[in-house]
Amino acid sequence: xxxxxxxxxxxxxxxxxxxxxxxxxxxxxxxxxxxxxxxxxxxxxxxxxxxxxxxxxxxxxxxxxxxxxxxxxxxxxxxxxxxxxxxxxxxxxxxxxxxxxxxxxxxxxxxxxxxxxxxxxxxxxxxxx
Amino acid sequence: xxxxxxxxxxxxxxxxxxxxxxxxxxxxxxxxxxxxxxxxxxxxxxxxxxxxxxxxxxxxxxxxxxxxxxxxxxxxxxxxxxxxxxxxxxxxxxxxxxxxxxxxxxxxxxxxxxxxxxxxxxxxxxxxx
DNA sequence: GGCTTATTGATAATGATTGTCAAAAGCGAT
DNA sequence: ATCGCTTTTGACAATCATTATCAATAAGCC
Ligand SMILES: [Zn+2]
Ligand SMILES: [Zn+2]
Ligand SMILES: [Zn+2]
Ligand SMILES: [Zn+2]
Numbered sequence: 001x002x003x004x005x006x007x008x009x010x011x012x013x014x015x016x017x018x019x020x021x022x023x024x025x026x027x028x029x030x031x032x033x034x035x036x037x038x039x040x041x042x043x044x045x046x047x048x049x050x051x052x053x054x055x056x057x058x059x060x061x062x063x064x065x066x067x068x069x070x071x072x073x074x075x076x077x078x079x080x081x082x083x084x085x086x087x088x089x090x091x092x093x094x095x096x097x098x099x100x101x102x103x104x105x106x107x108x109x110x111x112x113x114x115x116x117x118x119x120x121x122x123x124x125x126x127x128x129x
Numbered sequence: 130x131x132x133x134x135x136x137x138x139x140x141x142x143x144x145x146x147x148x149x150x151x152x153x154x155x156x157x158x159x160x161x162x163x164x165x166x167x168x169x170x171x172x173x174x175x176x177x178x179x180x181x182x183x184x185x186x187x188x189x190x191x192x193x194x195x196x197x198x199x200x201x202x203x204x205x206x207x208x209x210x211x212x213x214x215x216x217x218x219x220x221x222x223x224x225x226x227x228x229x230x231x232x233x234x235x236x237x238x239x240x241x242x243x244x245x246x247x248x249x250x251x252x253x254x255x256x257x258x
Numbered sequence: 259g260g261c262t263t264a265t266t267g268a269t270a271a272t273g274a275t276t277g278t279c280a281a282a283a284g285c286g287a288t
Numbered sequence: 289a290t291c292g293c294t295t296t297t298g299a300c301a302a303t304c305a306t307t308a309t310c311a312a313t314a315a316g317c318c
Contacts, residue, residue, distance in 0.1 A: 003264060003315045025305070039267035044306070062241070064193045064274090065305070079235055088235050098221055099246050106208055106217050108248035115224075119232050119240035132284045132295060154274070168298035173275070193305085194274070259318105266313065277302070284295075 007038050011046035012070075015056060020085035021067035021078070059116055079117045083124025090117075136167050140175035141199075144185060149214030150196035150207075188245055206244045212253030219246070 014031055015022070022030075028043040047068045050056035057071035059078070069078075069087055077095070079088040095115055103111030143160055144151070151159075157172040176197045179185035186200035188207065198207075198216060206224070208217040224244055232240035 001264080001316080005265065005315075007266070023305085037267095041268085041307080042266060045265085060189055060191075060193055062189075062243070064189055064195065066193065079231060079237060079240075081237070090231055092227055092231070095224060095227060095244075098224060102208060102219050102221070103246055103248050107251035108208060108210070108246070109251075109254045111208075111246055111248035113244070113246045115242070115244050117228050117232055117237070117240055117242045119237035122236035122238075125238045130285080130295085134284075134296065136297070152274085166298095170276080170299085171297060174296085261318080262316090264313105264315075267311100269309085271308070272306080274305090275303080278300085279298100282295105282297070284293105286291105286293095288289105288291075 007042050008046050008049075010036055010038055011043055012050065012055070015047075015050070015068060015070040018069065018085070020087040021059065021061075021069045021080055022085055023061075023065050023067055027068070059114070062118060077115045077117075079119070081121040081124055082118055083120050086121050086123075136171050137175050137178070139165055139167055140172055141179065141184070144176075144179070144197060144199040147198065149216045150188065150190075150198045150209065151214075152190075152194045152196055154194075156197070188243070191247075206246070208246045208248070210250040210253055211247055212249050215250050215252075 099113040
């Protein structure tokens, strides 16, 4: 049976306060910054669990880091700021249809897709040029 | 000025013989297996260069590894078999336009996108059910 | 309160990728 | 072909995210 620990809840709520995607390392730093004594490994485990249970959405940054975000809604994609992590949820039925049809067209089954857009939001663009 | 070395060519041709995406580590193993004495760091550098110059296409596996594939055409995406690594190049102007417009719509700059479809090809589907 | 067992967390281990830098090799000029 | 300058190489160390260990802790149940 899975137990309720303050660590799990801490990660859950910390994720909720984030406005965008964050890495496990970042979230751990944030938690430590607020006085929490939670361990890094626990943050990794909690995030992994949340993602598995569908309470969090995960993706990989272009640099290869795993990023997480609280998310309870259904299938959708994200427009993510490389600077501050801000994530805008985007839906695109066109893309969904396209993915489905291109897979079928080539005889592929059990098709899933990865569709994410990365850039710099209007607030971060001045900081990078 | 960039120089021509047998190492670069070795990586280029080794990539060409692959039917799907491969990691730098795998390609290095393959090269070593055929008697080449090329160094691992050189394989990483060569693949990075090829990707930058547009001669190779790169993406990240779900596990976070960087994968490469020979590719001489312009910007496109892939339909990738989880079973055998087979990759079909796909183009979708619709998706390109969508990515561009959704970024602009939200004030994002320097937008890049990750668009890949994963599934099982017709040859691999029987093996997984 | 105790028992049982999942969970935690400090730390070590892993594994991909990058940095270092002296030695080797490419290329243009001689 | 040789010289000289500059890029490239490669063995090795360093980095960095993530995972594995495993003894200590603490949920949940009686
Ligand atoms: Zn931003
Ligand atoms: Zn979708
Ligand atoms: Zn296949
Ligand atoms: Zn595209």
